[in-house]
Amino acid sequence: MSTSGRISVTADNIFPIIKKFLYSDHEIFLRELISNAVDATTKLKTLASIGEFKGELGDLTISVKTDKNKKTITISDRGVGMTADEIRRYINEVAFSGAEEFVNKYKDKAGDAGIIGHFGLGFYSAFMVADKVEIFTKSWTQTDEEEGTHWECTGTPDFVMKPIEKKDRGTDIVLHISSDSTEFLEEYRIRELLKKYCRFLPVPIQFGTKEITEKDEKGKEIKKTVPDIVNNPSPAWIKKPSELTHEDYINFYRELYPLSFEEPLFYIHLNVDYPFNLTGILYFPKIKPLMEPSRNKIQLYQNQVFVTDSLEGVVPEFLTLLHGVIDSRDIPLNVSRSYLQSDANVKKISSHITKKVADKLEEMFKNSREDFEQKWNDIKIFIEYGMLSEEKFYERARKFALFPTTDGKFHTLDELRKNLLDRHIDKEGHLVLLYASDKDGQYAYIQKAKDSGYTVLFLDSPLTAHLINKLEYKQDDKLRFARVDAGPLDQLIPKKDQTKLSILSQKQKDDLRDLVAKNVDKEKFTVRVEDLSSSDEPFLITQPEFMRRMKEMNMMGGGFYGSGNLPESFDLIVNANHPVSQKILESTDSEQQKQLIQHCTELAMLQQNLLKGEALTDFVRRNIALLAK
Numbered sequence: 001m002s003t004s005g006r007i008s009v010t011a012d013n014i015f016p017i018i019k020k021f022l023y024s025d026h027e028i029f030l031r032e033l034i035s036n037a038v039d040a041t042t043k044l045k046t047l048a049s050i051g052e053f054k055g056e057l058g059d060l061t062i063s064v065k066t067d068k069n070k071k072t073i074t075i076s077d078r079g080v081g082m083t084a085d086e087i088r089r090y091i092n093e094v095a096f097s098g099a100e101e102f103v104n105k106y107k108d109k110a111g112d113a114g115i116i117g118h119f120g121l122g123f124y125s126a127f128m129v130a131d132k133v134e135i136f137t138k139s140w141t142q143t144d145e146e147e148g149t150h151w152e153c154t155g156t157p158d159f160v161m162k163p164i165e166k167k168d169r170g171t172d173i174v175l176h177i178s179s180d181s182t183e184f185l186e187e188y189r190i191r192e193l194l195k196k197y198c199r200f201l202p203v204p205i206q207f208g209t210k211e212i213t214e215k216d217e218k219g220k221e222i223k224k225t226v227p228d229i230v231n232n233p234s235p236a237w238i239k240k241p242s243e244l245t246h247e248d249y250i251n252f253y254r255e256l257y258p259l260s261f262e263e264p265l266f267y268i269h270l271n272v273d274y275p276f277n278l279t280g281i282l283y284f285p286k287i288k289p290l291m292e293p294s295r296n297k298i299q300l301y302q303n304q305v306f307v308t309d310s311l312e313g314v315v316p317e318f319l320t321l322l323h324g325v326i327d328s329r330d331i332p333l334n335v336s337r338s339y340l341q342s343d344a345n346v347k348k349i350s351s352h353i354t355k356k357v358a359d360k361l362e363e364m365f366k367n368s369r370e371d372f373e374q375k376w377n378d379i380k381i382f383i384e385y386g387m388l389s390e391e392k393f394y395e396r397a398r399k400f401a402l403f404p405t406t407d408g409k410f411h412t413l414d415e416l417r418k419n420l421l422d423r424h425i426d427k428e429g430h431l432v433l434l435y436a437s438d439k440d441g442q443y444a445y446i447q448k449a450k451d452s453g454y455t456v457l458f459l460d461s462p463l464t465a466h467l468i469n470k471l472e473y474k475q476d477d478k479l480r481f482a483r484v485d486a487g488p489l490d491q492l493i494p495k496k497d498q499t500k501l502s503i504l505s506q507k508q509k510d511d512l513r514d515l516v517a518k519n520v521d522k523e524k525f526t527v528r529v530e531d532l533s534s535s536d537e538p539f540l541i542t543q544p545e546f547m548r549r550m551k552e553m554n555m556m557g558g559g560f561y562g563s564g565n566l567p568e569s570f571d572l573i574v575n576a577n578h579p580v581s582q583k584i585l586e587s588t589d590s591e592q593q594k595q596l597i598q599h600c601t602e603l604a605m606l607q608q609n610l611l612k613g614e615a616l617t618d619f620v621r622r623n624i625a626l627l628a629k
Contacts, residue, residue, distance in 0.1 A: 002162035026181065029129050030064075030190070031197035032122040033075045033173055034205065035305050037062045040079025040171060041203045044140060047080070053140055061204040061227070064194065068185045071177045073130075077203075078170035081139040084149045087161060091123060091135070091151060126173065127155050129181035136164060137171040191230065197306040200235040200325075237281045237325050238304070241269045253283055256299070257323060262286055264323065265375050268360045270353065278349055282324040282357070286378045301327040315350045318386035318393070319357065326353070351392075358396035365400035373410045376402050384463045388470060406436055406446050406456045413471070416455075423453055426480075427496040434484045434492065435459045435468075441609050445485040454493070456484055465552035485608065487542045488532055488573065500531040504576045504585070512585045516574055519597040525572040532573070538580040539600040540573040541608045570610075572601065 041060050047053035063076040082090065126133045131154060138148035148166030153159040183189050191207060198205055210228040213221050236244055236252035249267050254260070264283035272278040282298070298320065300307045304327065312320055330345040361383065364372045383401055386393040402410045411419065417431060426432050434449055435457035436442045446456050461467070468481040482492040490500075504512065509529040517527040525541075532540075547569065575581055580600060587593045602619045605611040611619060 002160060004158065004160045026128040027184075027193055028197075029125040029175075030073075030075075030184075030193045031305065032125040033175075034062060034064070034194075034198050034201065036123060037075055037077035037079065037171070037173075038201050038203045038305075040077050040081065043080045044078075044169075047140070055140070061206050061229070064190065064205060064207045066185055066187060066190055071182070071185060073175045073177060073184060073190070074172055075175075076170065076172045078168065079140075081142075081169045081171050082135075082137045082149065083139040083142065084161065084163070086139065087135065087137070087149055087151050092159065123173075126175050127153075129177055129184055130175040131155060131178040132176040134174040134176075135171060136166060136174070138166040138169050140169045142169070194230045199231050199306070200233075200301065200304045201231050202233050202238075202304050204229045204233055205231045235304070235325070237269070237279050237327060241271060244269075249281065252281065253323070256325065257297075260285075265378055266360070266364070267324070268356055270326070270356060272352065276328065276330045276345055276348055276352075278326070278328045278330070278352065280324060280326040280328075282319075282322045282326075282353070284379060284382065285321075285323050287321055287381045297321075297323040299325050300331065301325060302331050303327070303329055307331065314346060316354055316386070316390045316393070318382060318389050319350075319353060321382050321385065322357075354386075354390060354393055357386075358393055362396065362400050372400070373402065376404065376410065380461055381463060384461055384467050388463065388466050394470075394474075403433075404458050406439060406450075406458045420455055424455070424493060426493045430478060430480045432480045432482055432493045433457055434482055435464075436484045437464065442483075442485050444607060449484050449489060452489055454489070465549040469549065469553075482545055483548065485542065486545045486548070487571070488530065488536065488540065490532075491530075501577060502531045503582070504529075508585060509576055512574060512576065512581060515584065515593065516572070516597055516601075519594050520572060520601055524568060525570055525601075527572045527574060529574045529576050531577055532575040534575075534577045534579070536575050536578065537604065537607070538575050538578040539604040540575065541601075541604040541610065542571045542573060543569075544571065570608075572604070 041062065044053060044057065045060070048057055058078065060078055063074075065074045065076075066072070067074075133153055133155075135151040136148065137151075138146075142148070144167065147163040149161060150164040151159060151161045177185055184193075187208070194205065194207055206227045207230050208228045209225050212224050212226055214224055216222055232255065235255075236248055249269075250263055253264055253267075262285065264285055266284050268282045270278050270280040270282065280301075285297075297309070298311050298315070299309045300311060300314070308314075311326075315326075326349070328345070328349055330349065331343070361372075361379075364375075380402070383397055387397045387401060388394075398413060400412065402412060403416060404410050416433060420431065420433070424432050424434075434454055436446050437458075437460050439446065439458065449456050459468070472479055472481065484492075486492060513527050513529045516529075517525075520527065580596065584593050584596045584600075587596070599622075602611055602615070606616075606619070
């Protein structure tokens with residue numbers, strides 16, 4: 001007998017609410033309906049495992065079909081199905097959840113049995129894309145002779161329900177797609193959504209067929225049409241680490257990222273049962289030197305159901321540079337990122353992942369330092385980013401963060417403190433660490449420092465300026481970093497009782513300063529006359545460490561000023577003890593003075609890679625002309 005009625009909801013406008021506000025994206029309907037089919041199938045397998053269901057399970061594959069002519073999408077399963085009474089409770093009375101009730105009933109026998117979600121409200125996501133939804137179902141509790149149930153609703157609180165002939169258990173959901181959602185009738189679109197949301201669901205999902213080539217008994221190749229199973233029901237992360245080989249992890253990485261041509265450097269298998277549930281595999285990719293955006297690489301799942309791949313704010317920012325999968329039953333199946341961010345379990349999981357990442361890195365550093373050093377250039381941005389953005393990670397990373405030298409050796413900060421205490425201590429008692437960011441461009445400065453007995457670090461990360469600022473702050477002003485070309489060595493690491501030979505008088509120095517200042521760009525250069533060694537260059541161009549760091553930090557974001565707003569300003573240091581400087585001062589030919597100043601300034605600019613364009617061309621032409629004389 002056919003019956004009709006009204007769905008038990010608190011307001012007649014439940015459907016507009018579902019259509020507009022329940023989910024952030026209408027495509028979620030397919031995830032919800034297939035998740036329900038997986039639930040129904042998992043329930044049946046659980047009932048069989050505890051002896052409640054004694055029949056044949058048979059083929060439990062979930063089927064998805066589209067029909068462009070009829071404008072329908074059909075999702076079919078052979079799970080527990082529903083009786084007419086269950087439809088009234090789980091479909092008509094929206095407030096109930098079949099999954100929740102099932103878990104409560106059987107939790108002592110089967111744990112949570114991998115039940116994904118909530119069959120109540122999730123089902124109604126179908127009305128986001130459909131004008132009419134039909135259910136054809138029969139429960140596992142019914143005999144072959146009993147009738148199944150047909151339920152139909154057109155997106156209003158009114159429904160029609162009647163008995164039908166149905167031989168097999170299970171449920172068919174038929175969606176009659178509305179005119180504004182016909183994109184979901186396209187095969188490529190459904191396949192795209194199945195790949196996005198369902199590729200690792202624990203029950204096989206078929207969408208159409210595919211042709212494969214096999215060899216018969218005689219070795220002859222024959223073509224065969226087989227069901228196209230679009231998902232991997234048993235992905236690597238749900239297995240125990242002891243069950244997987246290195247090749248298994250690499251193959252799974254290729255499955256996750258088929259367009260990635262580089263293998264990951266290493267990986268972490270997450271497997272936690274208490275105090276929360278968490279599984280997953282995180283991969284460390286080779287991170288590009290310029291920190292090219294690689295967001296949306298970690299995929300968040302709940303019981304193998306895809307939730308989101310946009311985890312900024314859900315896990316610490318630096319972890320979003322990793323690739324891989326995180327799966328937890330304790331993460332709500334909800335696409336709202338703000339909801340996830342406020343969830344207590346998500347915060348605990350986030351902290352745990354940070355700890356596990358630090359554990360892995362520290363273990364690698366201690367157990368295979370040579371290998372860790374070889375990987376350093378590929379992982380340093382990740383570690384530096386973590387040190388800058390996550391305080392707990394900073395405290396752990398201080399033990400294994402490396403500082404390479406220009407000679408290719410690697411040291412931790414503690415090792416540098418121990419090894420460089422004598423030579424690198426300045427008159428104020430600071431440990432001054434010299435560093436270079438460009439081995440070729442700063443070659444002369446590096447060699448001069450090494451010849452003077454100093455160690456020069458090689459720090460070429462885009463985060464260097466940010467990191468050394470933080471390290472200096474954390475070390476209570478007992479540590480300073482200075483780029484090797486930021487000034488003369490005796491100014492970078494001034495020593496106690498440091499005496500300087502001065503050939504020129506103070507008046508001569510003042511005259512020399514005024515003469516040079518008159519012949520250079522006043523907007524760009526601040527002229528200083530210093531008593532340097534006669535073996536040093538006649539002119540040196542430096543940029544104050546503070547100013548240069550601010551500019552570098554602005555380029556990466558996080559400086560004190562708007563990016564690009566800091567002026568280009570340099571110190572032009574005139575070596576009072578160099579013969580050329582004395583020649584400039586003593587010359588009575590103003591044109592010769594001007595040419596000498598210009599030439600020395602351009603040589604200093606050339607050394608700092610500041611001579612470019614027309615100025616560089618003119619410099620080359622003048623030098624060629626001099627050679628021709």
